Amino acid sequence: MNRRASSIFRRGPRPQVRPHPLDMAEGLEQAGVLDRAIRVISGGVQRALPPGPVKDALHGVPVGHPAHPPLTDLPMGCWMSSAVLDLIPGTERASSALVAAGLAGAVPTALTGLADWSALHREQQRVGLVHAMGTATASVLYGASLVARLRGRYGAGRALGFAGLGALLAGGYLGGHLAFRQAAGANHADQVSHLVPLGWHDLCPIADLPDGWPVRRTLGYISLFVLREDDDVHVLADRCSHLAGPLHQGRITVDDDGDTCVVCPWHGSTFRVADGSVVHGPATGRQPAFETRVSDEGTVQVRPLS
Ligand code: FES
Incomplete structure (x- = not known):
């Protein structure tokens, strides 16, 4: 200058x-x-x-x-x-x-x-x-x-x-x-119903998913928690609704009703993998969940659970 x-x-x-x-x-x-x-x-x-x-x-x-x-x-x-x-x-x-x-x-x-x-x-x-x-x-x-x-x-x-x-x-x-x-108490899960278009979307080959071990996959720019149990595949939004912790790094457990759950690695919120419902806090908001199916070609397809 x-x-x-x-x-x-x-x-x-x-x-x-x-x-x-x-x-x-x-x-x-x-x-x-x-x-x-x-x-x-x-x-x-x-x-x-x-x-x-x-x-x-x-x-x-x-x-x-x-x-x-x-x-x-x-x-x-x-x-x-x-x-x-x-x-x-x-x-x-x-x-x-x-x-x-x-x-x-x-x-x-x-x-x-x-x-x-x-x-x-x-x-x-x-x-x-x-x-x-x-x-x-x-x-x-x-x-x-x-x-x-x-x-x-x-x-x-x-x-x-x-x-x-x-x-x-x-x-x-x-x-x-x-x-x-600082958004304490707000829902931090991806609002998939706003971000994912209607209809079924290809996610990944089922053969690429380890059995019983959660992994992260992406749908566009949305991170998803994916858990395969034999021929069943459970998919949730990966960002925890409490404070956006990575659910795919969480621990898999079973609740008192025998339902498979994931425990968030950050503060221990526990969600049912089938529908994302909250079993234990601190999260209070349901984790967005996806319906899944496997195509004849072996591709896992997902759409938001209504
Ligand atoms: S971020 Fe998941 S329990 Fe806090």
């Missing part, structure tokens, strides 16, 4: 640096200083919540969606409503009742959040830890607010409630970042 050109650039407007919550949230993704605490807490959660029906219920497997996000509506709704009532004279009892209801709702909300958090990527766990610290601080402040209100000190109760609301909003912002920017 010559001197004249560089002087033109120097005269241009200087970029303005404005603090933005998104910068802070993205900075937290890289905050390795949190990792030691994450290892300790995550290990404790794994020990306290071993794989099984309780953990599956906390993840939301029975309802097919993560249980934590809708549960957050309960404490957030109650506490925001109490903040509104705190601005209206004569509503102290109703406001105190909402603070108490929010505290009751915070318990299952925290448990479901912990279960989900323990099976996230490290960058997500860093943001999630600070999110949990914000909401835990809010819970403590609302607990103190309730005690003050029960002792008749409504002024202190209101002040503690508004402080709790501030912590709640800060934690809630990070919860939004976790869900919408």
